[in-house]
Amino acid sequence: MxxxxxxxxxxxxxxxxxxxxxxxxxxxxxxxxxxxxxxxxxxxxxxxxxxxxxxxxxxxxxxxxxxxxxxxxxxxxxxxxxxxxxxxxxxxxxxxxxxxxxxxxxxxxxxxxxxxxxxxxxxxxxPLVLLTAWEALYDRGRLDASASAHVLIHAGAGGVGHVAIQLAKLRGAKVATTIGSEAKARFVRGVGADLAIAYKQTDFVEAAIAWTNGEGVSLAFDTVGGKLIEQTFPAVQVYGDIITILEPPADISWKVARTRNLRFSFELMxxxxxxxxxxxxxxxxxxxxxxxxxxxxxxxxxxxxxxxxxxxxxxxxxxxxxxxxxxxxxxxx
Known part of the structure; x- marks a missing residue:
């Protein structure tokens, strides 16, 4: 063959x-x-x-x-x-x-x-993106249809991201996502995103805080990695969840995550x-x-x-x- x-x-x-x-x-x-x-x-x-x-x-x-x-x-x-x-x-x-x-x-x-x-x-x-998003949001993040959650998904136009948007919406969540172009903004809105954050022009933490009336999102899903993991901590509400599919860098500071008592999870399907x-x-x-x-x-x-x-x-x-x-x-x- x-x-x-x-x-x-x-x-x-x-x-x-x-x-x-x-x-x-x-x-x-x-x-x-x-x-x-x-x-x-x-x-x-x-x-x-x-x-x-x-x-x-x-x-x-x-x-x-x-x-x-x-x-x-x-x-x-x-x-x-x-x-x-x-x-x-x-x-x-x-x-x-x-x-x-x-x-x-x-x-x-x-x-x-x-x-x-x-x-x-x-x-x-x-399959791989479905399983990654499903396990991250439903199993690790415990996303519940009755919770009226606000979810932040990084790189929503990507393979995992665009599926994660849809799965979050199926559980009744409001979904914000970061994107890098207007074309990708149109794409993520087409699969259900409520808010497309142009991260090159807009501070996504400020946008997420404003979007949630000062509270922060209940769940953040990182599909990018690197310093973005640490940068996302202040966008998550106190006692909220953050999930990543990447390994955090060695020099990450966990201070904000600890102060806000965030629950941190890994997802590796x-x-x-x-x-x-x-x-x-x-x-x-x-x-x-x-x-x-x-x-x-x-x-x-x-x-x-x-x-x-x-x-x-x-x-x-x-x-x-x-x-x-x-x-x-x-x-x-």
């Missing part, structure tokens, strides 16, 4: 199109999927540049997100049949083959039926895969099943900015690393 191999850690040109052996079903609960599309995420570019979690297994196939058609099933598979369309976040970290390929295998417990209303490219763009926690991977597939219903009922949408051919994975990585993407990038296979 055709696949994109990461031959070494380095620049995007370490990604090479190659012929490799087709994967085969190794356990009775696995399914073989003919991939139709693979999502591209920042974790892919980070692993490519610094090395996978299993560096001794190079060359490696990247790509956590996938969508395709079930081509064969193990003897004990009950959830899917041949011909079913599926989507999932699995593999691509170095231990199990990723989805920049024509075929892959996955345990049936970790896959979900593809939303009928989405193309394969849209479906492949969705890769944890179940990294730790081999089957129970948590099953939980994530259940989230994808619930999200499929939201897509098909028109309550949720995913924005694909650009679709690349499999052979153009290098170009896709180069574009993603510019940091200015609206929504998601996808490989079509």
């Amino acid at each position: 055709k696949a994109i191999l990461m031959t070494a850690a380095g620049a995007p040109n370490v990604l090479q199109l190659a012929d490799v052996n087709e994967p085969t079903i190794q356990s009775p609960t696995e399914i073989l999927v003919r991939l139709r599309a693979a999502g591209i995420n920042p974790i892919d570019t980070k692993l490519r540049s610094r090395g996978t979690f299993q560096p001794d297994r190079l060359p490696s196939i990247l790509g956590c997100d996938g969508a395709g058609i079930v081509e064969a099933i193990g003897a004990d598979v009950t959830k899917f049949k041949v011909g079913d369309a599926v989507y999932f976040c699995n593999g691509g970290l170095g231990s199990h083959q990723g989805n920049y390929a024509e075929l892959t295998t996955i345990d049936e417990k970790f896959a979900a039926h593809k939303p009928q209303s989405l193309s394969f490219e849209e479906a492949a763009a969705a 890769l944890t179940p895969m990294l730790l081999g926690r089957v129970d948590l991977q099953v939980h994530q597939s259940n989230i994808l099943t619930e999200c499929a219903q939201l897509f098909d009922s028109g309550k949720l949408k995913i924005h694909v900015s650009e679709v690349f051919q499999l052979a153009d994975a290098t170009k896709a990585h180069q574009l993603l690393e510019t940091g200015s993407i609206t929504g998601k990038l996808v490989l079509t296979i």
Whole structure:
């Protein structure tokens, strides 16, 4: 089969199109999927540049997100049949083959039926960002429909951000988000944001405080990292929540967060895969099943900015690393 191999850690040109052996079903609960599309995420570019979690297994196939058609099933598979369309976040970290390929295998417990209303490219763009936003807001942030929350989401036009806006609105929250251009302001308003803060011209803390009548937001969700984590502390109300998907810098000052008694949480949706926690991977597939219903009922949408051919994975990585993407990038296979 055709696949994109990461031959070494380095620049995007370490990604090479190659012929490799087709994967085969190794356990009775696995399914073989003919991939139709693979999502591209920042974790892919980070692993490519610094090395996978299993560096001794190079060359490696990247790509956590996938969508395709079930081509064969193990003897004990009950959830899917041949011909079913599926989507999932699995593999691509170095231990199990990723989805920049024509075929892959996955345990049936970790896959979900593809939303009928989405193309394969849209479906492949969705899993990682859906799970990240869902876990951050609903699990870590305990966002409740009865709370009338005010939520600040950084980089709302990004892959995680634009999904997080929608999930927050589904729980009845008022949503503010930071954006870098008028085009992105229009985009985030289109997915439900109540307030678009042009952070290059406006102090987002002052804007958030004014928006909440001096209180601060009840929950802030950081998808950018760096010093922005610390800069966000004063925008959060006393006893509020702040959640980040990035590691805080070593020189961060926690004084404001401590004084305001903020609850700080990390969100890493890769944890179940990294730790081999089957129970948590099953939980994530259940989230994808619930999200499929939201897509098909028109309550949720995913924005694909650009679709690349499999052979153009290098170009896709180069574009993603510019940091200015609206929504998601996808490989079509």
